[in-house]
Amino acid sequence: MKILFIGDIFASPGRRIVAEHLQQIISDEHIDLAIANAENSAGGFGVTPNVAQELFSFGLDVLTTGNHVWDKREVYDYLNREPRLLRPGNYAASLPGTGLYMGKARNGVQYAVMNLQGRVHLPPIECPFRKADELLASIPADVKVKFLDFHAEVTSEKIALGWYLDGRITGMVGTHTHIPTGDARVLPKGTAYQTDCGMTGPYDSVIGVEKDTVIQRFLTQLPMRFEAAKNMVELHAVIITLDETTGRATAIQPYAISEE
Amino acid sequence: MKILFIGDIFASPGRRIVAEHLQQIISDEHIDLAIANAENSAGGFGVTPNVAQELFSFGLDVLTTGNHVWDKREVYDYLNREPRLLRPGNYAASLPGTGLYMGKARNGVQYAVMNLQGRVHLPPIECPFRKADELLASIPADVKVKFLDFHAEVTSEKIALGWYLDGRITGMVGTHTHIPTGDARVLPKGTAYQTDCGMTGPYDSVIGVEKDTVIQRFLTQLPMRFEAAKNMVELHAVIITLDETTGRATAIQPYAISEE
Amino acid sequence: MKILFIGDIFASPGRRIVAEHLQQIISDEHIDLAIANAENSAGGFGVTPNVAQELFSFGLDVLTTGNHVWDKREVYDYLNREPRLLRPGNYAASLPGTGLYMGKARNGVQYAVMNLQGRVHLPPIECPFRKADELLASIPADVKVKFLDFHAEVTSEKIALGWYLDGRITGMVGTHTHIPTGDARVLPKGTAYQTDCGMTGPYDSVIGVEKDTVIQRFLTQLPMRFEAAKNMVELHAVIITLDETTGRATAIQPYAISEE
Amino acid sequence: MKILFIGDIFASPGRRIVAEHLQQIISDEHIDLAIANAENSAGGFGVTPNVAQELFSFGLDVLTTGNHVWDKREVYDYLNREPRLLRPGNYAASLPGTGLYMGKARNGVQYAVMNLQGRVHLPPIECPFRKADELLASIPADVKVKFLDFHAEVTSEKIALGWYLDGRITGMVGTHTHIPTGDARVLPKGTAYQTDCGMTGPYDSVIGVEKDTVIQRFLTQLPMRFEAAKNMVELHAVIITLDETTGRATAIQPYAISEE
Ligand SMILES: [Fe+2]
Ligand SMILES: [Fe+2]
Numbered sequence A, B, C, D: 001m002k003i004l005f006i007g008d009i010f011a012s013p014g015r016r017i018v019a020e021h022l023q024q025i026i027s028d029e030h031i032d033l034a035i036a037n038a039e040n041s042a043g044g045f046g047v048t049p050n051v052a053q054e055l056f057s058f059g060l061d062v063l064t065t066g067n068h069v070w071d072k073r074e075v076y077d078y079l080n081r082e083p084r085l086l087r088p089g090n091y092a093a094s095l096p097g098t099g100l101y102m103g104k105a106r107n108g109v110q111y112a113v114m115n116l117q118g119r120v121h122l123p124p125i126e127c128p129f130r131k132a133d134e135l136l137a138s139i140p141a142d143v144k145v146k147f148l149d150f151h152a153e154v155t156s157e158k159i160a161l162g163w164y165l166d167g168r169i170t171g172m173v174g175t176h177t178h179i180p181t182g183d184a185r186v187l188p189k190g191t192a193y194q195t196d197c198g199m200t201g202p203y204d205s206v207i208g209v210e211k212d213t214v215i216q217r218f219l220t221q222l223p224m225r226f227e228a229a230k231n232m233v234e235l236h237a238v239i240i241t242l243d244e245t246t247g248r249a250t251a252i253q254p255y256a257i258s259e260e
C-alpha cells in the first residue's frame, strides 16, 4: 500500500501544479491515500473553505495544516464541519478542528492521519510529544496505518519526534520550512521519516514569497507586506510504501515535479 | 574545476569518516579545493588547534565554522595564527580570526572562501548581507572562484542570501541545521546553491547528539548535558563544478557516504 | 493580615541582607507570612538543599523559584522532600516538586502559595493561565489567602495573568527580570499586583552578574561564564495587606532596603 | 536645569493626558527640555505626521520612538523632513530619519537627544553599544547635556548600556515594556538612569491594548487584531535635574499623573 504526501501547497501556482499532476501520480504510482499540507494554499497565507474544497476535488483525501491555518477567519467554522481538514492537534482543545482524521483508503484499508506542530521558534502550544501519545492512544488497535505531518521549524525537534515515534506509526513527514530535506529513510523500527517535504509552489522566491521584498526585509528589518511569487513552480512530495497488515513502512521516496 | 564542501564534521565519528574517505573522494572526483565546516569537530562542540591540524592533515584546504567556534577557548589564539581556519566574518571585528581566506587550489587557480552566519534565531551579529558585500569588495578582481559557507538556522534567510549573491559568487552552501536539504541547484545567474549540506557524523542521534537525552529535554524543558552520539555515521558534502575563467558554477551535486 | 514577598535572592550578598533584616521586618511590619523567590540563591544560579535550609532558618515560610531552579542537580530530590520549596507548577508533572504549598500563617490563617512561569522568551512549558485555573480548583474553598509568584519575562504576559486572576487570588507578584517595577496596585476586584518585585542582591551589576562580563557579552555575542557581583546590595520586597475573611487585598506596598 | 521625559504615549488617551498636563508640569517643575516617546501615539501603533505635529504643539521639544515607528508608512518621508522626530539610530543608515537631534533648550543650553533600540527579542539591527559610541563621537564637545531613550525589551541589555554610558551622558531612560520600573538612580559617575519610564496611556489594559483580546491570545496562541484600550489613563515620566556646566545629573525622579 502507498501513501502520497504533498508538502505545503503555496497559493494558486501550488494549487495549479497539484491540479495538473495529482491524478497522474495517483495512477502511475498506485497511490491508495493522498494527503497534502494546505496551510499556504490561499494566497500563501492560510486556507479558505473554497480553497479546501478545490483541493479535495483534485483527489486529495486529507488536508493537514500548520501555524498559518489561523490566517483566514472564514476557515474557523469550516474546521468544525469538515473533519478531513486538520489543524495541528496540540493547539488548545477550545479551538475549532482537530489534529486527527480516520478514514478508509482507496484499497479499503483503514488509516489515521495526524497533524502536530513544533514549539521551537513557534507559538508555545501543548507538548507535541505528549499529544502524539494521546492521539495514538485514541486510535483503535485495528487501525494500523498511521501518518503524521509534523509542522515544525528546527531539525532537532523534528528528528527527536521521529525517533520518539519510531515503530509506533507508519510515517512522519515534516513541513513548514518549505525546503525539501534529503534525508528520507525508514527508521530502524519501521517508521518512514523525512525532516521536511518541501513546498509545492513557486521556487523563484524566498519560501514562496516574492524574493526582492524578503531581501529588503533582511536589509532593513522593517515590517513588510509579502506577496506570493509566481515562477519556477515545483511539486514536492514523498511516497511511503508500507505493509498494511502491520502498518510498518518498507520504503520512503521523495517525489518531485519541476515545471522547467 | 571542482570544489568539495563537507558539512559540519561532528566529533570523532565525523573526523574518522573524513579521514577514511577524503583522499579517495579527491582522487575519484578530481577535486581541486576541499573545504569543510569544523564547528562541531571537537567532541561536537567547537574546534581545538589539535583537531583543526588533524583535519588539515587529512587534506582539507580550508575550514569554516559557525556559532560553535567559540566553545573552546584554546582556539581563540589559533584563529589569529591559522588563516585557513575561518570564523563567521560578521562577528565583531575585535574578535580573533576572520571570515575570508584566499589561496591557490591544487590546479593553481586562485580562490576565496568566505564564512558568514545568519541572525534569525542566532546571536544578533552584523548584517550578513552587507558583510557579504564588504568581503566581496575586498577580493581582487582576478580571483574568480568564490565560495561561501552561510551558517544559518532558517531557510528564508539562507535562500534570500543565495538570491542576493546569485551571479556574484561561485557557490553558497548552508550549514548549521545538520540535515542535508534536497534543493541543490545552480541559480539563474550562475551561483551554485544548497540550503544545507547536512552533518558529517552520527545520524543515530538528534543532529549529532545522543538521542535519548534530547528527547528528555523536549519532554521536560530542562537544561541537559549533551553527549555526542556514535552510530550510523554518514558523510555529507556537495561537489560544485565551475568554469574557473568566469567563476560561474555549471553544476552542483550532493555527495554522501553512509557506513551502513 | 500581611504577607511579605521578597524578590529573587541572588547569591551570598542576597542571602546576607535577608539574614540581617528579615526578623526586624517581620516584627516592625507585623508580617504573618514571609515568602521569597530563591531561584538565584546559590551563587546566582539555582538553589541547593543547604541554601534552602539556610533561608528557611532566617524565618522564611515558603520559597518560590523559576527557570533557574533546575541549575543544581542536588535540589531535584529535595524538591520532592521539602514541600515548602516550590518550582513553577507548569513544568511537566513528571518533574520533581510542585507549584503549590498550603500551610498556616503565624496568625493561624490558612494560606496557599503558588508558583508559575511564563512562556514568552522562556521554555514552552504548560499554559500558565490554565495551570492557574487548575491549581485554584485544587485549593479548598475555606483557604482564602492565595498568593502567586509569576516568574516571567515580558510585561504583557504578567499583566494579562494579573487581570485573568483579579478577584480570584489575594495577590500576584512577578519575578525574573530582577528590576522592581513601580506599578504596585490593587486591581479592581481585589487582587494585589506588581509586575516585578526586583532582585534582592548586588545592584552594582547587570541583574546580579558582574557587569563588565555582561557588557563584553553584548559587545561580542560570545558565550561567557558569569560571576555573581558583590556590591550595592539591596533587598526588594512587597508587603500585601489583606482581609483574611475574604482573601481580598486592601493594599500593596513595595518595600526596599539599600545598604548604602 | 531640568529635563522631562514622558514614556510611550499610547493612542488618543495618551495624547489627551499629555495635552491636559504638559504646560502645567513644565511650569510647576521648571522644565527646560521636554521629550516624549511617540512610537505608539497613533492609535497605539506608530506615529503619523499629523500626530507628531499635534504632540509638538503641546510643547514637546523632541520625540523619540522605537520598533513601532515603522508601522505607518506616511511617517517615512516625514522622518527625513522633521529632525525633531527621531527613530532608533541603530536601524540601517539607508532608512529615513536618524537617532540624534541637537537643539537649544528653553534656557539657551545646547543639548543632544539620542534614540537607540535593543536587540534582545527585537530585530537584529546594528549594535546599540557601538552606535552609542558613534553618536557620542559626533556630538561637539561643548554640548554637555546628552539624553538617551533606549528602547529595549530585557532588563539586562538596558542596565548594561546604562553602565557602559555612565559618566558619558546626562541620562538614559528605557522605554518599550510600557511598565515603569522603580529603579531611578544617578549612577556613580553621574548618569541618571531608569530601566523603563512606563507607558503614558490606558492602564486598564495589557500594555495599552484592550485586555480581553490579549488574554484570549495567550489562551489560544492565535494571531489577533489589537485595539487600544481607553480607561485608567496615566502619564508616566521622569524628571532629571542636572548641572548644565558639566552635563552630569544630580537627581532623577519618576513623575506620574493618574486620572482616577
Ligand atoms: Fe508552510
Ligand atoms: Fe508553517
Ligand SMILES: [Fe+2]
Pocket: B008, B039, B040, B066, B068, B175, B176, B177, B178
Ligand atoms: Fe553545526
Ligand SMILES: [Fe+2]
Pocket: B039, B066, B067, B068, B151, B175, B176
Ligand atoms: Fe551551528
Ligand SMILES: [Fe+2]
Pocket: C008, C039, C040, C066, C068, C176, C177, C178
Ligand atoms: Fe531570578
Ligand SMILES: [Fe+2]
Pocket: C039, C066, C067, C068, C151, C175, C176
Ligand atoms: Fe528567572
Ligand SMILES: [Fe+2]
Pocket: D008, D039, D040, D066, D068, D175, D176, D177, D178
Ligand atoms: Fe511602546
Ligand SMILES: [Fe+2]
Pocket: D039, D066, D067, D068, D151, D175, D176
Ligand atoms: Fe516598542
